[in-house]
Amino acid sequence: MKTALRLAFALSALGCGAPETQVAQDSSTPPPASAVSLAPEVSVTRAAGGSIVSAIAVRYSMRVDETRTMKRDWITIHDARLPVDLRGTVGVQPAYDGSLILKSDVKLAAKEPLAIVEVRFVLFDVYGEYMKTLSASELVDWARVSEYSFQPEWSITSESDVSTLGTSIAYVSRVRTRAGRVYMADLSAVVAEARKISDRFSAEQLDSKD
Secondary structure, three states: OOOOEOOOOHHHHHOOOOOEEEEOOOOOOOOOHHHOOOOOOEEEEEEEEEEOOOHHHHHOOOOOOOOOOOEEEEEEEEEOOOOEEEOOOOOOEEEEOOOEEEEOOEEEEEOOOEEEEEEEEEEEEOOOOEEEEEEEEEEOOOOOOOEEEEOOEEEOOOOHHHHHEEEEEEEEEEEEEOOOEEEEOOHHHHHHHHHHHOOOOOHHHHHOEO
């Protein structure tokens, strides 16, 4: 199984000193979602992420009646102030590859040469309760390409995660350019969307990585 984190040789590969860090906007704890106005550079896209089925159905690739099943919701935050953006609307879905996993197909578009990028997925169950935050970092040579894709995977520790996974919110959490600049996400936009699902959600939960 591919690992979602590929950071073992990140510092030596980048070969830079202390990076210059920039935040897209104030990332301190934001006000309630109803009081948040997103920056004009920030947009949100949504899409259906497939049917919600049991772990058995995933394990044995059982066909389901798509017209009679609940659908997962995929939400993606796009921030034009960052040097890279997620293409389209992405999310996570369960799969079977010798064992049950969660996987994603991440497509990125860069505005300048990049060295490493981290994407996070905030997961909620079908009842609107926070489940976990998944993180995937990818080392890439962006000196020659402006578009890139990778397919992170995560192990599933409980089969109930398959049948109860309802919504995922995807966003670029941080990125380092080849020039050594580090950009951090505007967390207020992420939390505003999360609080539309669960009003008890807090910014601290974005760091509960799995």
